[in-house]
Amino acid sequence: MFAHLSVWFSRIVALFRGAAIFISHKTEDKAEAQALMEFLKTMRFRTVFLDSDREQGIQPGEQWERRIAKQLRRSRAVILLLTDSSRKSNWCFAEVFLAKSLGKAIIPLRIGPVPAAPAPALDSLVQDYQVYESKDWDAAKGDLEAGVKANNIDPREDVRQFVVSLPFLVPAALLVAFVSYAVWDRRAESYASDVVKELAALTAPEKIRNAFANVKSNRPRVISHAIKSINDTVARLDDEESNLTIMRLEDPNAGDLSKIQVSRDEDARKAANLTLGLLASLDSVVSDGTIDAVLARFKLRSDDRLRTAVVSRYRAAGMEPDHLRMVIEHAIVRPLPTRELEQVLVSVLGVLGDYAADELSELRMPAAARLIDVHASGSDQALPEWLSDLRKAHPSGAVHSAADWLIRLGALEQKFPGRVVPSPHTSPASPVRWFYSPGGQLMVRVDPKTDMAEELRTAHPDWAAHPAFYITACEVRRSEYAKEATHPDWERPQDKLTWFDAAQYCNWLSDQNSPPLAHSYQPRGNALAPIALPLAKQAGYRLPTEVEWEIAARAGTISMRFYGWDPALLGRYAWLSSTTSGSDWAGFRQPNSLGLFDVYGGVAEWCHNRVNDPDFTREGSGETYETQVVRVLRGGAKGTIDTRPNSRTFESIDLGKFDFDADFRGLRPVILSTTK
Structure with missing residues (x-):
């Protein structure tokens, strides 16, 4: 670990201060230059520039001429590796010439025999410097140490200078980081906002899921923007003054009312797109904020058009039925208050009615007992069994009625065999909020004190004071009115009545x-x-x-x-x-x-x-x-x-x-x- 830290520290120092020593060599002498670099590190020189080094040298695609000039200006000394190849190299000549003009210390190091033929160009540049000549590499190490000391090059000086410059570098680095983050954050916000607007504006529901799945970059920010957009829509739909205005305009064809209704329906459709997109995103990113935002859309509100838009567009958006199981499971785990859990369940039952039999054949739902009592246990149930248990035991008239409807649809489309038969409940009993009348009609309880929106209670206080009552879920059917269970049109409502x-x-x-x-x-x-x-x-x-x-x-x-x-x-x-x-x-x-x-x-x-x-x-x-x-x-x-x-x-x-x-x-x- 300490070795890795040392490497990273060297890189940081080199980034701000440059290398302490620059090694000038010919490509043919790469092995000797690498050995020289390793020896300098044993002398505690942390920053040594060697152009062929994989870590701190010139990288592929980098402008190497500019990099060499930059490192020469920042270095304190240049070690020239004198060989037959380097003495003939124009680049070695140029590097030594630039170092000499910049006043850098130059240490010529020759290993091996003295060449017979002179090289006037390079030799003339280094004639003012002591050339350290060694017969072999072991002898060269001692000469190199002597040359470094003679030129007063301290291996700790590069670190000291870096530390001294920190008070000036840190504010500059922080400023650069802040400006960079501000620019990135602004671009990210703009991107997320544009994506959310595009998703909300989709008119074809079948595109919703794929559109959200295609969001690869900046996904958490897109989700955050989607949740904010949905919450803004809910705030507009819950605006009490606007809601009271809607109730005062009783004529459905009134111009002002028509504009308000159309505008609200459009807002609800856009927010429903985003809700379904968030639900689809739970396949890969599960967060409490996303789950809560989705669950809230399945609950009843005083203006319920957003929930309706989610329910009615769910199947068309290509969502899987198994996502509904996820919604119910999270509603149980939270746990939601009893009435809110009931409304989530009613919404889920409403969505299931849009699916064909083969799409529901493998669906399993959390045990019905857990939906009645969150402390109850029970394994997941197949859909027919789950619906049957809900219909028999759930105390909510709304849940019983919705399960009754789904079973009835299943019998018609042969999703679930058999005709709906009356429940054993035949009289009102607490806490059950439904029963069957002597004529066989399902009767559900309505309590104005709990079943009316706050705006309705404000506008009609006499309604809020009205006592609770039971009312038949359906209009009286022909078989019920004629008291004939085998009536040929037993499911049709009885008409032609005074x-x-x-x-x-x-x-x-x-x-x-x-x-x-x-x-x-x-x-x-x-x-x-x-x-x-x-x-x-x-x-x-x-x-x-x-x-x-x-x-x-x-x-x-x-x-x-x-x-x-x-x-x-x-x-x-x-x-x-x-x-x-x-x-x-x-x-x-x-x-x-x-x-x-x-x-x-x-x-x-x-x-x-x-x-x-x-x-x-x-x-x-x-x-x-x-x-x-x-x-x-x-x-x-x-x-x-x-x-x-x-x-x-x-x-x-x-x-x-x-x-x-x-x-x-x-x-x-x-x-x-x-x-x-």
Whole structure:
């Protein structure tokens, strides 16, 4: 180790001070010159210049003339190796001539017999110096030591001069280093910024993964810039003032709103590109910052369009399904809070629906038990088993609903055999946040206190105070309404219903409960009407009010659609006239983040309240009940203009008339004590 340190120290001294001794020789005398250099090192001369030396001599491609002149100027003495070859060399003559003109000490050293023929040119230059003549190399060593002492050349002088010059050299070196780093850093920053902009601007998702993989140089800085760009986008999407502005503009075709929505969708698409690029980079570079940035994009936010963009572009970007396993594994290890872990899981289930059966055949996921309790153990599971366990045991209605959907898709595409059957849960029970109604409908829990964005609670404090409730994940299917499990169109939503039909079915559900629940609708003449009891005190099944429907439809978001706004993505979540091929089966489009299917399009949904009475304040006031009272439908039907359905879509119709595209969802308050 000390030998290596000595070599490096010699190189540093030579760099700043030059060599102490310059050896002038002819190429034919290379071996003798090398031996001379080694002997000088035994005399503790650390810096000796020999042009043919591999380490400190002239390197291939170097301008050798300039290097020789530079070393001659910096050296303190020149040892001329006098031989027949060197005496005839023009370069040896030039080196000695330059050294003499610079006032350098010159030590001519001749080994062997004196040549018979004189060489006037070189001999005339050295005639003023004592020539040390030796018969052999051993004798030459003693003569060389004498010559060095006679010229007062101290081998320690080069080190002393270097140390003395350090106070001047260090600031200069630091200044050069600082300027060099500043220039390099500026170029590196510019490069990383340009790469991130190019990646974000990609419109074809299939290019995302390869584009990020092609980033070879400065990769950590590119990743850092990508994370910063994503965080800047999230900050804009989370801006409370802007979000409140969006909620105030209820008309989806309003000019200002349209500009805001388009701008936000574009920001989300760019940030999604970078998120997927970061996820692809985890193949080779695993850092906590990168993992956290990716995980955060799979979690629900008040403006959820960035998460939607990541989910919808994941498969198209050429990402492997196994990356999803990595996302879940890191979410467990962190560990994320329960609700955040649930939303990551819902996102992953949403992505899996885009893959074909053969692409998922080898996929194994972290044990479902670990997703329910991070302290649980269990080996990885094959996808069918994993989905089945999630559906049976996970307490989240959103996770249950998403797993239900993926299994249903698998049965349709023969990824997983068998039809979905009802779960054993048949009544609300804590901590499980879902159950199956007596009619076989999956019901998921919605709690405004925890499932609403902060902006929604600020804009609608009365919504935030609303009690929790259960609502059916799907619109009531034909088989459920007809009470026939073998109905030929059992998966299709029941349409052509009046408001009275929906109310009567809710009463039937209350009757089938064990124990039976009090009816929410009572006879009035030849029809039904809501009972006068305040909603907060009702326990039976009923239709949702407009407020309840919108809370459930928004799924904790503030945008006009729970996924954002982009009309191009609407067909992913809704049955539309332009995207429907075949039957518009209930529960076959991707659910929202609370587990509700087909919120938009398909069929419109009856609500409990009448028009212009969203809080249901006029019912039971003693006024004469008429069958012509206009009731509300929400969500928009399949025949609605494709760009229109959203969380604020509003229709109305006389409750005694049926609509070809009208269905409903059942709702049950979280009240378990009142019975029939």
